[in-house]
Amino acid sequence: MDFYSMTLPALEEHFTRQGDNKAKAKKLYKAIYRSSQAVEDISDLSDKTKRSILDSFTFDLPKQIALQDDGETAKALLEFPDSSRVETVLMRHDYGSGLCVSTQVGCSMGCAFCQSGKLKKHRNLTAGEMIAQVLFMQQYSDIKHISIMGIGEPLDNFDNLKAFIEILSSPYGLAFGGRSITLSTCGIVSQINRLTEIDCAFNLAVSLHAPTNELRSQLMPINKRYNITDLISAVKNYSENTSRRIAFEYILLDGINDSMEQAVQLADFLKDLNCYVNLIPYNATDSGQFKRSCNADLFFDTLKKQGINVIFRREFGGSIKAACGQLSAEYD
Ligand code: SAH
Secondary structure, rough: OOOHHHHHHHHHHHHHHOOOHHHHHHHHHHHHHOOOOHHOOOOOHHHHHHHHHHHHHHHOEEEEEEEEEEOOOOEEEOOOOOOOEEEEEEEOOOOOOEEEEEOOOOOOOEEEEEEHHHHOOOOOOOOOHHHHHHHHHHHHOEEEEEEOOOOOOHHHHHHHHHHHHHHHOOOOOOOOOHHEEEEEOOOOHHHHHOOOHOOOEEEEEOOOOOOOOHHHHHHHHHHOOHHHHHHHHHHHHHHHOOOOEEEOOOOOOOOOOOOHHHHHHHHHHHHHOOOEEEEOOOOOOOOOOOOEEOOOOHHEEEHHOOOOEEEEEEOHHHOOOOOOOOOOOOOO
């Protein structure tokens, strides 16, 4: 079994099943996650216990295939034992680093503007494979924030995502507080309704990208299943249950979704929500289908005038194809 996929309750159950003291689970968790110790070096566990732990669990990190670093952003291409590859991206801010974690090998959401969507989904990542991305990048930097926004749709992999966030946020585990975790989804409403099953009030970001169902369905196939009204109502519930402010991500695409009229439409249905809009500059993908908006400032000002909180997303990693929407897990 992969140790990094084990939530604390699952590990406690493992020790109990072995007829052992479940308090060892917390000891082991703390040694591995809080003090980065190897099992062999944990001083307050007996040799017999350590041997049994090493017989039961593996503690392997993925293989590094490539690492590109432009000084501000570092992108690692990682390979798991079945040859599946994903990318994980470190962004260095003045106040500390953020890590963008992938949740699937490929993605089957098929958003028109996204490179990852062209990969098709090969499989889900396990919770341990998501944790391993964090442990891998922690070797290079002190990570303060986790964005679940890499390759894949996290809510298309709910059970593993839930375990990942539980391990990530456990005070005995990696101890990231809910405020330092952000999950981004394309809007799988049935799974947004289940988010409160996860015992951690993290930040929710929603990829919106269009103010009408007609346009959103053209850009994002998921909208044909869950329309904007259903999405907003699910997100509103999450915000009310957790008191978290929702981020709506909106890529500005030239001549497609960036007019003043569209800004007003967008403001109209966001008015009563505890939210802000995160405007994202479009990053080029292989499709060559879209262009960056020339109307970004006017769109921003129009939203502001309508009373909507709005920010521009800071750009990272364009020169090493590590920016939003550019991750392809390819290497040449
Ligand atoms: N599947 C999740 C998370 C991965 S994408 C989601 O859809 O939210 C992370 C963010 O990058 C999303 O907001 C996505 O819409 C955005 N993105 C995708 N392609 C992009 C591109 N070409 N330029 C800029 N942002 C892009």
